[in-house]
Amino acid sequence: MAQQKKRVEDITSMDVDFAQWYTDVVKKAELADYSSVKGCMVYEPYGYAIWENIQREMDTRFKKLGVQNVCMPLLIPEGLLQKEKDHIDGFAPECAVVTQGGGEELSEKLYIRPTSEVLFCEHYQKKIHSYRDLPKLYNQWCSVLRWEKTTRPFLRGMEFLWQEGHTMHETAEEAQEFTLKMLRVYEEVYRDALAIPPVVGKKTEKEKFAGAEATYTLEPMMHNGVALQGGTTHYFGDGFAKAFGITFTGRDNQLHTPLQTSWGMSTRLVGAVIMVHGDDNGLVLPPRIAPVQVVIVPIAQHKPGVLEKAAELRDRLSEKFRVKLDDSDNSPGWKFAQYEMQGVPLRIEIGPKDIENGQCMLARRDNGDKWPAPLEDLENTITAVLDVIHDSMLHKAQENMDQKTHVAHDHEEFLDIAKNKPGFIKAMWCGDSACEDKLKEETGGVKSRCIPFEEEHISDVCACCGKPAKHMLYWGRQY
Amino acid sequence: MAQQKKRVEDITSMDVDFAQWYTDVVKKAELADYSSVKGCMVYEPYGYAIWENIQREMDTRFKKLGVQNVCMPLLIPEGLLQKEKDHIDGFAPECAVVTQGGGEELSEKLYIRPTSEVLFCEHYQKKIHSYRDLPKLYNQWCSVLRWEKTTRPFLRGMEFLWQEGHTMHETAEEAQEFTLKMLRVYEEVYRDALAIPPVVGKKTEKEKFAGAEATYTLEPMMHNGVALQGGTTHYFGDGFAKAFGITFTGRDNQLHTPLQTSWGMSTRLVGAVIMVHGDDNGLVLPPRIAPVQVVIVPIAQHKPGVLEKAAELRDRLSEKFRVKLDDSDNSPGWKFAQYEMQGVPLRIEIGPKDIENGQCMLARRDNGDKWPAPLEDLENTITAVLDVIHDSMLHKAQENMDQKTHVAHDHEEFLDIAKNKPGFIKAMWCGDSACEDKLKEETGGVKSRCIPFEEEHISDVCACCGKPAKHMLYWGRQY
Numbered sequence A, B: 001m002a003q004q005k006k007r008v009e010d011i012t013s014m015d016v017d018f019a020q021w022y023t024d025v026v027k028k029a030e031l032a033d034y035s036s037v038k039g040c041m042v043y044e045p046y047g048y049a050i051w052e053n054i055q056r057e058m059d060t061r062f063k064k065l066g067v068q069n070v071c072m073p074l075l076i077p078e079g080l081l082q083k084e085k086d087h088i089d090g091f092a093p094e095c096a097v098v099t100q101g102g103g104e105e106l107s108e109k110l111y112i113r114p115t116s117e118v119l120f121c122e123h124y125q126k127k128i129h130s131y132r133d134l135p136k137l138y139n140q141w142c143s144v145l146r147w148e149k150t151t152r153p154f155l156r157g158m159e160f161l162w163q164e165g166h167t168m169h170e171t172a173e174e175a176q177e178f179t180l181k182m183l184r185v186y187e188e189v190y191r192d193a194l195a196i197p198p199v200v201g202k203k204t205e206k207e208k209f210a211g212a213e214a215t216y217t218l219e220p221m222m223h224n225g226v227a228l229q230g231g232t233t234h235y236f237g238d239g240f241a242k243a244f245g246i247t248f249t250g251r252d253n254q255l256h257t258p259l260q261t262s263w264g265m266s267t268r269l270v271g272a273v274i275m276v277h278g279d280d281n282g283l284v285l286p287p288r289i290a291p292v293q294v295v296i297v298p299i300a301q302h303k304p305g306v307l308e309k310a311a312e313l314r315d316r317l318s319e320k321f322r323v324k325l326d327d328s329d330n331s332p333g334w335k336f337a338q339y340e341m342q343g344v345p346l347r348i349e350i351g352p353k354d355i356e357n358g359q360c361m362l363a364r365r366d367n368g369d370k371w372p373a374p375l376e377d378l379e380n381t382i383t384a385v386l387d388v389i390h391d392s393m394l395h396k397a398q399e400n401m402d403q404k405t406h407v408a409h410d411h412e413e414f415l416d417i418a419k420n421k422p423g424f425i426k427a428m429w430c431g432d433s434a435c436e437d438k439l440k441e442e443t444g445g446v447k448s449r450c451i452p453f454e455e456e457h458i459s460d461v462c463a464c465c466g467k468p469a470k471h472m473l474y475w476g477r478q479y
Helices: A018-028 A045-064 A085-094 A117-127 A172-193 A239-243 A268-277 A306-317 A332-341 A352-356 A378-403 A411-420 A433-443 B018-028 B045-064 B085-094 B117-127 B172-193 B239-243 B268-277 B306-317 B332-341 B352-356 B378-403 B411-420 B433-443
Strands: A032-034 A041-043 A075-077 A096-101 A104-112 A136-145 A159-169 A199-202 A214-219 A232-237 A259-266 A294-298 A323-325 A346-350 A359-364 A370-374 A405-407 A424-429 A447-452 A471-476 B032-034 B041-043 B075-077 B096-101 B104-112 B136-145 B159-169 B199-202 B214-219 B232-237 B259-266 B294-298 B323-325 B346-350 B359-364 B370-374 B405-407 B424-429 B447-452 B471-476
Touching (some): A045 A136, A045 A159, A045 A268, A085 A239, A096 B104, A104 B096, A117 A136, A159 A172, A172 A214, A172 A259, A214 A447, A232 A239, A239 A259, A259 A268, A268 A378, A294 A306, A294 A332, A306 A323, A306 A352, A306 A378, A332 A346, A346 A352, A346 A378, A359 A378, A370 A378, A378 A405, A411 A424, A411 A433, A433 A447, B018 B268, B041 B045, B045 B136, B045 B159, B045 B172, B045 B268, B085 B239, B117 B159, B117 B239, B172 B232, B172 B259, B214 B447, B259 B268, B294 B306, B294 B332, B306 B352, B306 B378, B332 B346, B346 B352, B346 B378, B352 B359, B359 B378, B370 B378, B411 B424, B411 B433, B433 B447
Parallel strands (some): A294 A323, A294 A346, A405 A424, B294 B323, B294 B346, B405 B424
Antiparallel strands (some): A032 A041, A075 A104, A096 A104, A096 B096, A136 A159, A159 A259, A199 A214, A199 A447, A214 A232, A232 A259, A346 A359, A359 A370, A424 A471, A447 A471, B032 B041, B075 B104, B096 B104, B159 B259, B199 B214, B199 B447, B214 B232, B232 B259, B346 B359, B424 B471, B447 B471
């Protein structure tokens, strides 16, 4: 039985203004707040708890692959940053720079890390001597800073939280394989933890990371059809390793240069969760990363035995789930709206009549279904229901993406879709970056997202220039 | 049967040079490395894994008390830092200052956080309106930076990792109680996770945190008798709250100012673990925070079935413990020395004869005991042995502290002990900070550690000036 949906006050409707809806949800659910530091935000408890759960899902998977966590310094001396030319050119203009310390002017500027390639390379240079020291599979959880005056919570800001993995390998094959392995791990996190189906593939030459030989990307589609670049893995070849003089004695007793990868995902994932799953009543959180998976709302809680039974149920369920009992003196109606807005996947209602019947009411956040369930064996029921909610959310997100993915056979059709239909465009491409530039300009911002691993054959020619096609590309606007 | 201890090469003996022993252990066990950023270190995988395990022990306990994690910005605008006068006076001289960003000179300097009181207060000012908003129990895991050119891994450095809790309460009683509650949580982490018995008590007026009304401290004794200030909790009263204009409407419908606490522990705890438990063979890690709790070393691993059985054992034990199997082609003797140096609490040796007899050999790192154990039910055996190791390490650390804690009845005895016996001194004190200054100067660095909660009566008069005594103090040198 589907519950009638009421719009929550203070939250703008998605269809009216998606950007304002996003801001309202972030504020109302107390996920993040602005600070007096322009471009920096405060991650509030509920928002940070989502990130902690995502971290755990990622970190567990990293460790199973033998990845080890480390922590590098926050500051990079100017001389070190300059060692790789593309790198300093790309990052220096967007860095925050420390010029004073301990009350004195510094003789060498220190950059707050925008990313830590050079710090990892400096360390690896000291630690890698023989093929026996390889592979090195290091990861770091930290914040990085890139100068930016506007803040869009979780999506754009000066400082953001992320993980950055940096690995060194004996052979190019092994490094390339690892780059793809991490891409698969990221995809698994998207699908199995966040209930989000991303488009996955390789970036074009134009869109790849400066200095990388190949960049792979994960691009989930937000509810409004816009893409979020939400995770990349890079194969670096030996560019950095050569710049830093990293060598090792191989099995053949000769000196070799190791091959490098890097890969990162950030708090943008929280933004993706909000924008893929949310609705006009607020957040809808996937069960595996929801800070509260089950909220218990007592009905007629002033009646004898209700709060005791509700507390007993909380204690019992807390052994297996993240549970909250709201026994405040707010009305049940207020509580329903509150936890809907916070996106708690499952609500339990329990009142005098339920207790008499040895049951409770369950209500799903994602689709509003509500039904009675026996208290006996409730753990197994909840486990099953949370899995169903996850699968159902993944399916719904996939449907939205399918509906908003359009095929363009030629130039005219491409421009027509770009103008009139939000979402992704699948179209053929000749391989020339000039066509990427042209389509971006003509459409006011539609860019190539990636070359998927399984390309479809849509036509024989490029949807821009009409020359013979080399690849099928996904195209779309982005955050 | 106690195993004969061999000194490990490359590690200076503790008795010869404790400081060099410490540096050697950190380097040889690959816990941390120096970086090209003066004053900053690299936390290597093995050292960082110890910190992650300590974090988990702490974070789990925090969350049980209802503490919520958040993340505040890295940078503090100068104007914000200036809001509390003692605070800016205390910290500004030791800050790193950002004066350039995005390629331009900034109009307002940004300080890299040396601690985050002002950021929490700014946020609380926006969030606290009513007694219903209290208490706020926030914590942050992050790194902070205080200008310092020398690095002593884990003990002293420009950047270090820590947690900082900042809470706001409705009444002074509640805040004071919470300050002591967190002190007890810290003590529990010391005893139950690190197997370290700290001296716990209140700091004197002279030694308390600038701006705090009361500071409590945990002071474990290192093996050489020197104290480590290894955790503090502060009761702030309403000083910061007033400076930031934080008020709330109370139950009486009047405006009130909330009462504040803060509390922090850092990666110094890793230093404490090294210096309390280590020996001339390297690290000795307490089982509950050891990255590897059990290492399996196959004997005669070329013989058929040995490696298979060892791998089977690893898979089986990994369900319950953090296990490593070393099946490299190094000799068993090399492996024994390696994992002793890394402080792995328990070693399992398994060879053809053991397999035949359905047993393995167990060897304890902390005392060298070695004995055969049946493979059947090995999980329970290991669980019990790890607990015994923990208790035994705690006991040994307590014994060391007891042996190196001396009673001084008068001034002469105090000076004699300070000169000739490393360790803590228990002595009476009049309550005047002039006596603290005098004793520190006369002894070249012996400072008051704390007033313990259970004071003994050693004499009627101050061990410095001879005036009537108010308290018994612990005294000692410190890192």
